[in-house]
Amino acid sequence: xxxxxxxxxxxxxxxxxxxxxxxxxxxxxxxxxxxxxxxxxxxxxxxxxxxxxxxxxxxxxxxxxxxxxxxxxxxxxxxxxxxxxxxxxxxxxxxxxxxxxxxxxxxxxxxxxxxxxxxxxxxxxxxxxxxxxxxxxxxxxxxxxxxxxxxxxxxxxxxxxxxxxxxxxxxxxxxxxxxxxxxxxxxxxxxxxxxxxxxxxxxxxxxxxxxxxxxxxxxxxxxxxxxxxxxxxxxxxxxxxxxxxxxxxxxxxxxxxxxxxxxxxxxxxxxxxxxxxxxxxxxxxxxxxxxxxxxxxxxxxxxxxxxxxxxxxxxxxxxxxxxxxxxxxxxxxxxxxxxxxxxxxxxxxxxxxxxxxxxxxxxxxxxxxxxxxxxxxxxxxxxxxxxxxxxxxxxxxxxxxxxxxxxxxxxxxxxxxxxxxxxxxxxxxxxxxxxxxxxxxxxxxxxxxxxxxxxxxxxxxx
Amino acid sequence: xxxxxxxxxxxxxxxxxxxxxxxxxxxxxxxxxxxxxxxxxxxxxxxxxxxxxxxxxxxxxxxxxxxxxxxxxxxxxxxxxxxxxxxxxxxxxxxxxxxxxxxxxxxxxxxxxxxxxxxxxxxxxxxxxxxxxxxxxxxxxxxxxxxxxxxxxxxxxxxxxxxxxxxxxxxxxxxxxxxxxxxxxxxxxxxxxxxxxxxxxxxxxxxxxxxxxxxxxxxxxxxxxxxxxxxxxxxxxxxxxxxxxxxxxxxxxxxxxxxxxxxxxxxxxxxxxxxxxxxxxxxxxxxxxxxxxxxxxxxxxxxxxxxxxxxxxxxxxxxxxxxxxx
Numbered sequence: 001x002x003x004x005x006x007x008x009x010x011x012x013x014x015x016x017x018x019x020x021x022x023x024x025x026x027x028x029x030x031x032x033x034x035x036x037x038x039x040x041x042x043x044x045x046x047x048x049x050x051x052x053x054x055x056x057x058x059x060x061x062x063x064x065x066x067x068x069x070x071x072x073x074x075x076x077x078x079x080x081x082x083x084x085x086x087x088x089x090x091x092x093x094x095x096x097x098x099x100x101x102x103x104x105x106x107x108x109x110x111x112x113x114x115x116x117x118x119x120x121x122x123x124x125x126x127x128x129x130x131x132x133x134x135x136x137x138x139x140x141x142x143x144x145x146x147x148x149x150x151x152x153x154x155x156x157x158x159x160x161x162x163x164x165x166x167x168x169x170x171x172x173x174x175x176x177x178x179x180x181x182x183x184x185x186x187x188x189x190x191x192x193x194x195x196x197x198x199x200x201x202x203x204x205x206x207x208x209x210x211x212x213x214x215x216x217x218x219x220x221x222x223x224x225x226x227x228x229x230x231x232x233x234x235x236x237x238x239x240x241x242x243x244x245x246x247x248x249x250x251x252x253x254x255x256x257x258x259x260x261x262x263x264x265x266x267x268x269x270x271x272x273x274x275x276x277x278x279x280x281x282x283x284x285x286x287x288x289x290x291x292x293x294x295x296x297x298x299x300x301x302x303x304x305x306x307x308x309x310x311x312x313x314x315x316x317x318x319x320x321x322x323x324x325x326x327x328x329x330x331x332x333x334x335x336x337x338x339x340x341x342x343x344x345x346x347x348x349x350x351x352x353x354x355x356x357x358x359x360x361x362x363x364x365x366x367x368x369x370x371x372x373x374x375x376x377x378x379x380x381x382x383x384x385x386x387x388x389x390x391x392x393x394x395x396x397x398x399x400x401x402x403x404x405x406x407x408x409x410x411x412x413x414x415x416x417x418x419x420x421x422x423x424x425x426x427x428x429x430x431x432x433x434x435x436x437x438x439x440x441x442x443x444x445x446x447x448x449x450x451x452x453x454x455x456x457x458x459x460x461x462x
Numbered sequence: 463x464x465x466x467x468x469x470x471x472x473x474x475x476x477x478x479x480x481x482x483x484x485x486x487x488x489x490x491x492x493x494x495x496x497x498x499x500x501x502x503x504x505x506x507x508x509x510x511x512x513x514x515x516x517x518x519x520x521x522x523x524x525x526x527x528x529x530x531x532x533x534x535x536x537x538x539x540x541x542x543x544x545x546x547x548x549x550x551x552x553x554x555x556x557x558x559x560x561x562x563x564x565x566x567x568x569x570x571x572x573x574x575x576x577x578x579x580x581x582x583x584x585x586x587x588x589x590x591x592x593x594x595x596x597x598x599x600x601x602x603x604x605x606x607x608x609x610x611x612x613x614x615x616x617x618x619x620x621x622x623x624x625x626x627x628x629x630x631x632x633x634x635x636x637x638x639x640x641x642x643x644x645x646x647x648x649x650x651x652x653x654x655x656x657x658x659x660x661x662x663x664x665x666x667x668x669x670x671x672x673x674x675x676x677x678x679x680x681x682x683x684x685x686x687x688x689x690x691x692x693x694x695x696x697x698x699x700x701x702x703x704x705x706x707x708x709x710x711x712x713x714x715x716x717x718x719x720x721x722x723x724x725x726x727x728x729x730x731x732x733x734x735x736x737x738x739x740x741x742x743x744x745x746x747x748x749x750x751x752x753x754x755x756x757x758x759x760x761x762x763x764x765x766x767x768x769x770x771x772x773x774x775x776x777x778x779x780x781x782x783x784x785x786x787x788x
Binding site: 053054055056058059192213216217218219220221223225226228229230232233235236248249252253256257260261262277280281282283 | 464465468469472473475476580585586587589592596598605607680681682684686687690721722723724725726727729733750751753756757758760
């Protein structure tokens with residue numbers, strides 16, 4: 001910016017000098033203060049983000065918000081202009097306390113604040129009621145973490161998600177457990193929230209389809225810390241696998257108390273309890289070996305560039321869904337760029353048919369607004385860290401190394417294709433050159449023959 | 463049978479914690495007819511302070527018992543200070559005001575304490591340090607941890623001490639006199655203000671112990687843990703007859719046992735397939751069970767018992783019918 005100053009200042013100074021010569025009285029001021037050039041005015045576009053920033057899962061909410069914040073910072077740094085105006089994006093971060101009632105209040109607040117798009121919410125229980133308001137207002141929203149199928153089954157065309165659905169996550173974790181642990185009897189517990197119950201239902205369905213016996217559902221709440229009575233009851237039935245649909249704040253105590261009671265079953269969880277915090281909440285030796293699933297790819301498998309940028313900005317590693325809110329934010333802006341407008345009605349069609357390479361891989365939406373061919377990942381707790389075990393894509397289970405290798409192969413195939421095209425072009429060029437050379441040779445041969453003939457003629461003439 | 467025994471042990475542990483907290487409610491209510499809704503928050507403060515103390519002591523590598531001891535003392539000091547402060551600055555100025563005023567103040571203090579804790583300890587679920595490697599005893603198939611034994615043992619001991627104090631000591635007598643009739647007690651030379659402050663402080667000290675127990679038992683502490691716990695303990699106090707020390711203990715234990723047994727058995731007892739009554743045949747054939755009320759009704763069941771007791775014995779199990787004082 002500074003370096004370019006002299007160049008645009010020159011005509012300005014020249015003009016003011018001219019003016020000064022013409023009208024002596026008004027002279028001095030403009031030249032002294034290097035005023036901004038008559039730049040196109042900067043338009044501020046607001047992007048809303050909602051997640052619980054207080055309560056038991058505030059750490060996850062903050063993680064989501066950080067993802068969105070990082071994306072907007074990058075976008076602002078790169079500079080965007082829409083319809084000829086430079087645009088500055090501003091994040092309006094709201095707290096819904098993971099409470100559906102507050103979620104709708106906050107959603108209305110964002111609509112009234114005229115945000116251009118919304119990233120969020122975090123929980124399915126808050127996203128679903130809020131989505132109705134956004135849809136009514138015609139405001140596109142992308143959730144980076146709401147996995148309940150009902151969200152995109154409502155038929156709102158403004159509603160998207162960049163993460164997989166529970167009805168994909170449930171079968172994925174169930175199929176992993178079925179093949180690796182071969183359970184005969186399964187117990188399923190949930191926290192009676194839209195998320196926990198929905199996920200538990202999908203897992204139950206998958207087990208039942210496979211012919212595994214499932215015990216009657218046990219339920220707590222999203223604030224339950226005493227699971228002993230339920231666990232004691234389960235202990236008497238001797239299940240091989242206990243699945244819990246709920247968050248880590250309740251899942252941690254559940255696991256701890258289960259082991260205290262001497263339940264030796266495999267404990268499996270959904271994405272809400274698939275965090276490193278489980279180690280602290282359940283106690284380190286106890287958490288070892290738990291199985292859990294996440295919709296999407298593991299944080300560790302997010303793009304290198306995203307991971308280092310996040311770490312640089314916030315000085316911590318992303319926890320869970322930050323790559324997804326990061327991608328969601330980029331998606332909104334990418335669609336706005338394509339439509340050359342921040343008007344929701346104008347950029348919505350672009351968003352629906354977007355194709356974007358994000359931190360969590362390639363993103364395209366199907367006609368419901370779900371992410372196409374979303375991956376699911378199975379994790380285990382190993383040495384106090386959530387470690388990916390397997391990635392499940394289109395019902396195929398593969399290890400993370402295999403997945404990364406498959407990505408590499410895909411990339412290798414791409415580059416090989418490019419090389420082949422290049423080689424083809426080179427070969428074509430060579431061929432052309434050879435043809436030209438041959439033509440030249442022929443020409444010169446003709447000429448020399450002609451010359452020889454002329455000489456011969458002359459000789460004969462003599 | 464082993465499962466039943468295990469549920470009894472679970473209920474007993476939970477119940478003795480409820481009983482300790484219920485004592486705090488009942489002692490205060492007995493004297494000034496105030497339901498101190500901030501009492502649950504005092505338990506939370508106890509857990510949080512102990513947690514901080516333990517984390518602060520962690521680098522010193524002291525023996526576990528010493529760390530626990532110091533943490534307990536710090537928590538006791540903090541909680542009694544909070545209890546005294548609540549009484550001195552929130553409730554004493556309202557002594558003699560209509561009953562609703564201190565009640566609303568109590569709810570207000572509960573919120574104030576929660577948000578103070580939020581600003582000090584943050585909003586994350588904090589892992590409560592597990593100082594002892596869990597030791598487990600097998601008793602007829604039930605697994606009892608050392609911690610459970612300690613919780614029940616310590617609670618019973620503390621309840622005995624409080625009972626002895628209230629019924630045998632001079633100060634305890636003064637307390638009962640103040641409960642009977644504050645004006646007359648004052649005339650007889652009892653310093654009623656001091657007695658009331660003391661009741662708050664004893665309740666808070668018991669709450670501190672309960673807080674450390676809750677933290678160690680569940681391994682988790684959070685700024686909102688006091689709220690539901692306070693509500694349950696209050697119900698326990700009402701169940702036993704609020705204002706009655708022995709009633710609070712009985713109510714606590716009973717509520718804990720009811721909750722554990724309800725969660726453990728209500729599902730099976732309301733499994734219609736099992737009884738063959740009104741059961742949809744295809745559901746039974748497919749899943750083998752059709753549960754009317756699952757374990758998620760455990761709280762409902764606990765409160766049903768409470769309602770039942772209040773309908774048939776409005777003054778609680780051990781409460782005496784007292785004429786309304788005006």
